[in-house]
Amino acid sequence: MRPPLNRLPAAQLARMLAARDVSCEAVTHSFLDAIEQRESEVRAFAWIDPARSLGIARELDRGSARGPLHGLPVAVKDVIDTAGIATEYGSPIYAGHVPRADAACVAALRAAGSYVLGKTVTAELANFAPGPTRNPYALEHTPGGSSSGSAAAVAARMAPFALGTQTAGSVIRPASFCGVVGFVPTRGSIPRAGAKQVSDTLDVIGCFAGTVEDVALLASTLMMRPDLVDARASPRAPSVGWTMTPWASQLAPAMRHALDQVVRMCASKGAQAREVRWSDKFTALAAAQRVVQMFETARSFAAEFDYRRHQLSPQLAGLIDEGRAIDAASYLAALQTGRACAATIDELFGGADVILAPSAPGAAPHGLGSTGDPQFNRPWQLLGGPQVNVPVTRAMQGKSELPLGVQVVGRPGDDARTLAFAHWLEQQLGRA
Amino acid sequence: MRPPLNRLPAAQLARMLAARDVSCEAVTHSFLDAIEQRESEVRAFAWIDPARSLGIARELDRGSARGPLHGLPVAVKDVIDTAGIATEYGSPIYAGHVPRADAACVAALRAAGSYVLGKTVTAELANFAPGPTRNPYALEHTPGGSSSGSAAAVAARMAPFALGTQTAGSVIRPASFCGVVGFVPTRGSIPRAGAKQVSDTLDVIGCFAGTVEDVALLASTLMMRPDLVDARASPRAPSVGWTMTPWASQLAPAMRHALDQVVRMCASKGAQAREVRWSDKFTALAAAQRVVQMFETARSFAAEFDYRRHQLSPQLAGLIDEGRAIDAASYLAALQTGRACAATIDELFGGADVILAPSAPGAAPHGLGSTGDPQFNRPWQLLGGPQVNVPVTRAMQGKSELPLGVQVVGRPGDDARTLAFAHWLEQQLGRA
Numbered sequence: 063m064r065p066p067l068n069r070l071p072a073a074q075l076a077r078m079l080a081a082r083d084v085s086c087e088a089v090t091h092s093f094l095d096a097i098e099q100r101e102s103e104v105r106a107f108a109w110i111d112p113a114r115s116l117g118i119a120r121e122l123d124r125g126s127a128r129g130p131l132h133g134l135p136v137a138v139k140d141v142i143d144t145a146g147i148a149t150e151y152g153s154p155i156y157a158g159h160v161p162r163a164d165a166a167c168v169a170a171l172r173a174a175g176s177y178v179l180g181k182t183v184t185a186e187l188a189n190f191a192p193g194p195t196r197n198p199y200a201l202e203h204t205p206g207g208s209s210s211g212s213a214a215a216v217a218a219r220m221a222p223f224a225l226g227t228q229t230a231g232s233v234i235r236p237a238s239f240c241g242v243v244g245f246v247p248t249r250g251s252i253p254r255a256g257a258k259q260v261s262d263t264l265d266v267i268g269c270f271a272g273t274v275e276d277v278a279l280l281a282s283t284l285m286m287r288p289d290l291v292d293a294r295a296s297p298r299a300p301s302v303g304w305t306m307t308p309w310a311s312q313l314a315p316a317m318r319h320a321l322d323q324v325v326r327m328c329a330s331k332g333a334q335a336r337e338v339r340w341s342d343k344f345t346a347l348a349a350a351q352r353v354v355q356m357f358e359t360a361r362s363f364a365a366e367f368d369y370r371r372h373q374l375s376p377q378l379a380g381l382i383d384e385g386r387a388i389d390a391a392s393y394l395a396a397l398q399t400g401r402a403c404a405a406t407i408d409e410l411f412g413g414a415d416v417i418l419a420p421s422a423p424g425a426a427p428h429g430l431g432s433t434g435d436p437q438f439n440r441p442w443q444l445l446g447g448p449q450v451n452v453p454v455t456r457a458m459q460g461k462s463e464l465p466l467g468v469q470v471v472g473r474p475g476d477d478a479r480t481l482a483f484a485h486w487l488e489q490q491l492g493r494a
Numbered sequence: 495m496r497p498p499l500n501r502l503p504a505a506q507l508a509r510m511l512a513a514r515d516v517s518c519e520a521v522t523h524s525f526l527d528a529i530e531q532r533e534s535e536v537r538a539f540a541w542i543d544p545a546r547s548l549g550i551a552r553e554l555d556r557g558s559a560r561g562p563l564h565g566l567p568v569a570v571k572d573v574i575d576t577a578g579i580a581t582e583y584g585s586p587i588y589a590g591h592v593p594r595a596d597a598a599c600v601a602a603l604r605a606a607g608s609y610v611l612g613k614t615v616t617a618e619l620a621n622f623a624p625g626p627t628r629n630p631y632a633l634e635h636t637p638g639g640s641s642s643g644s645a646a647a648v649a650a651r652m653a654p655f656a657l658g659t660q661t662a663g664s665v666i667r668p669a670s671f672c673g674v675v676g677f678v679p680t681r682g683s684i685p686r687a688g689a690k691q692v693s694d695t696l697d698v699i700g701c702f703a704g705t706v707e708d709v710a711l712l713a714s715t716l717m718m719r720p721d722l723v724d725a726r727a728s729p730r731a732p733s734v735g736w737t738m739t740p741w742a743s744q745l746a747p748a749m750r751h752a753l754d755q756v757v758r759m760c761a762s763k764g765a766q767a768r769e770v771r772w773s774d775k776f777t778a779l780a781a782a783q784r785v786v787q788m789f790e791t792a793r794s795f796a797a798e799f800d801y802r803r804h805q806l807s808p809q810l811a812g813l814i815d816e817g818r819a820i821d822a823a824s825y826l827a828a829l830q831t832g833r834a835c836a837a838t839i840d841e842l843f844g845g846a847d848v849i850l851a852p853s854a855p856g857a858a859p860h861g862l863g864s865t866g867d868p869q870f871n872r873p874w875q876l877l878g879g880p881q882v883n884v885p886v887t888r889a890m891q892g893k894s895e896l897p898l899g900v901q902v903v904g905r906p907g908d909d910a911r912t913l914a915f916a917h918w919l920e921q922q923l924g925r926a
Contacts, residue, residue, distance in 0.1 A: 145797065145801075155595075156594060156595075159594050162588060162591050163587075163588075163797045163798070164796075164797040164801075165797070166691075166793055166794050166795070166796040166797065167796075168797070169796035169797035169800050169801070170793070170796050172800065173796065173800050250694060250695060250829075253691075253694060253790065253793040253794050253796070254691065254694055255690075255691035255694070255793075255794040255795075255796075256691075256797070258687075259598075259685070259686065259687035259688075262682060262685060262686055262687070263682060285822070286793065286818075286822065287822050289822075358685065361598055361602070361685040361687075361718065362598050362685050362687040363598070363687075364596075364598040364599075364601035364602050364605065364685070364687075365577065365595045365596040365597070365598065365600070365601035365688070366595070368601050368604065368605050369577075369596075369601070386718075390717070390718065390719050390721075394907060397682075405837060475826060
């Protein structure tokens with residue numbers, strides 16, 4: 063017996079849809095069934111309209127194939143504009159807000175034959191105050207954030223893939239917590255027009271899917287890089303740097319163990335693995351990322367803070383206060399730290415193709431009051447290169463077994479090679 | 495007899511308003527009078543509401559001073575969101591569109607005591623198809639674009655200053671054509687949240703005003719850099735590079751003469767002046783800027799192009815077609831050209847503090863069908879440093895006498911020194 067359609071990899075569904083082996087309507091039904099079963103407890107969606115989705119699916123069935131995503135729906139983080147569909151940015155300030163136009167990334171997906179299945183819950187204004195979403199693996203645990211609903215929707219098979227945004231760790235961390243693949247491409251490579259801005263320097267649009275091949279399929283459309291679809295080709299004898307980072311003391315033992323096991327496995331499969339050495343310059347990336355994020359967030363949210371402060375969470379209002387107190391010289395120095403590290407990135411990478419690092423301090427913490435700590439995401443985000451969370455194992459966290467992921471980090475512009483290595487790693491882990 | 499208030503420099507008005515020597519209402523009346531006299535022929539505004547402006551001015555008169563721009567209105571290019579005020583991006587696609595929130599830059603100005611006097615005409619989606627605005631110096635000539643209305647409004651003294659945006663030359667060129675000061679700060683230093691995106695890499699929010707001191711006052715608020723207000727302090731014995739650029743053959747004789755005279759004058763006033771040498775690497779900046787702009791514009795306008803192509807000008811639709819045909823490798827190479835030049839910028843600048851270059855090929859061309867050629871803006875925009883247009887002289891263009899400006903270009907981050915030199919130059923020219 064074939065598994066339900068929503069359990070199949072998106073790339074496989076795409077091939078079946080292209081061959082008309084399955085209808086768009088049947089695919090949509092399958093995801094709507096999952097939503098029917100899981101959404102009331104997971105709460106991944108901020109907006110959904112099953113009848114509308116089925117109508118679009120039937121229309122797609124009647125027409126010719128539009129592109130590589132024909133008939134594959136997408137869940138879209140609610141900080142990304144969708145024409146005619148409420149987009150509330152996770153803030154009461156924007157209750158009922160309906161954008162005039164689709165964000166550029168949404169339009170690109172539609173042009174490729176995809177459509178918006180639902181809008182997903184985001185932490186307030188893509189920052190830290192959580193929405194109602196729960197971790198599908200253990201409902202009393204956070205799904206991570208700020209792309210909470212996107213990660214949870216893919217994890218619960220309620221969508222084949224989803225869009226998120228990352229300013230610090232808002233894609234990689236929830237992907238790790240929810241046991242899905244998360245991909246943040248090189249900064250600037252997915253157009254941001256129509257995405258609510260948090261930090262102009264740092265914001266990147268990212269993707270969630272069940273496998274590396276699936277995430278590459280989505281990303282290749284978003285980045286207009288057809289070559290990325292072939293990123294599943296295995297590299298020969300990859301060269302890997304690995305690091306617990308200078309903040310290793312903050313790692314849960316299970317995460318240290320997981321990364322250690324991955325590195326051993328890579329070596330046993332013929333990869334060259336060497337530990338990364340952090341000079342002071344690169345260690346400074348984490349603090350510099352935080353300065354850039356705080357300074358720019360405080361300015362991006364000028365209108366919200368100046369006119370509607372009472373509708374902001376005290377947490378976000380406090381961060382904006384803190385960001386406004388940062389002087390321009392500190393901000394410019396933090397930007398310079400990022401530029402200097404990116405310009406000398408080989409000092410960190412050595413001869414390695416990619417670096418393996420923890421995606422988060424550990425598994426998803428208990429409780430829904432916090433989306434977790436982005437410390438292990440900050441340095442990579444300021445560097446600006448591609449990042450992929452690959453689910454590795456599960457570990458007991460309190461009374462629940464929860465996913466753990468490691469991230470594959472590449473040099474800026476090296477998206478194809480980074481995805482190829484992530485795919486190789488996924489295969490070695492026996493997941494593909 | 496004192497000149498009308500709208501003829502005074504904005505910085506002087508700010509001091510008078512702070513001292514309560516003049517009321518906000520009187521200042522507003524003065525600019526509204528100018529609008530009454532000139533707007534029907536200049537057509538700088540896409541939206542204006544005199545009664546609303548007077549109401550805000552009276553409210554400001556009743557309250558305590560809010561900040562350095564207390565009571566000084568601003569004209570805002572209609573690609574920048576204003577809460578509750580129509581923002582149509584110069585496109586019929588957005589007819590009647592009213593944003594939910596102010597752009598971050600507008601909120602910053604309001605917090606400093608300014609308010610929106612009007613929205614100004616932009617070329618279609620901040621690209622090339624012109625709006626109805628005419629050059630205040632000669633109505634049959636273009637004001638330049640895409641920030642057409644902002645440059646013209648300041649030139650006609652209908653606003654003390656204005657906001658624009660620049661992706662290639664949309665601030666510096668219209669400032670030169672209209673005889674006002676235009677300032678484009680270092681890329682990223684004014685938050686872009688709430689501005690319609692054209693090119694994520696290249697878009698910068700810029701300012702127009704009557705003098706360098708005025709533009710620095712506005713920019714210091716937008717950039718949250720109070721130190722820029724002191725940029726009027728004269729540098730001692732400035733060191734200046736000058737260049738007709740590798741495209742000198744495209745310059746009008748009047749522009750060559752104007753720049754030549756400025757360089758001679760600088761030398762006679764004690765500046766060290768040396769001609770800039772362009773290696774092939776830096777010459778490639780202009781073509782690379784165009785590739786980056788085309789590629790990113792084609793993606794930013796995905797929604798407009800995919801769903802509403804019939805409402806785009808044939809000119810813009812053609813550019814998007816062209817941009818979509820650019821392959822990713824060419825785009826990435828163009829970005830790399832920009833990064834490589836920025837990283838080795840001293841090879842171009844040598845020991846110079848700033849570079850003097852033409853702001854445009856010549857004075858504003860006759861006719862309203864084109865906003866002019868950005869060739870002389872492209873290389874600097876990809877470099878990403880500050881640029882200031884300083885009005886230098888007027889020259890006969892056909893039957894009309896029209897302004898000519900030269901631009902002062904600085905290294906990225908060197909905004910204060912660039913403004914200081916521009917102020918020194920303005921003083922030497924006897925304009926301040």
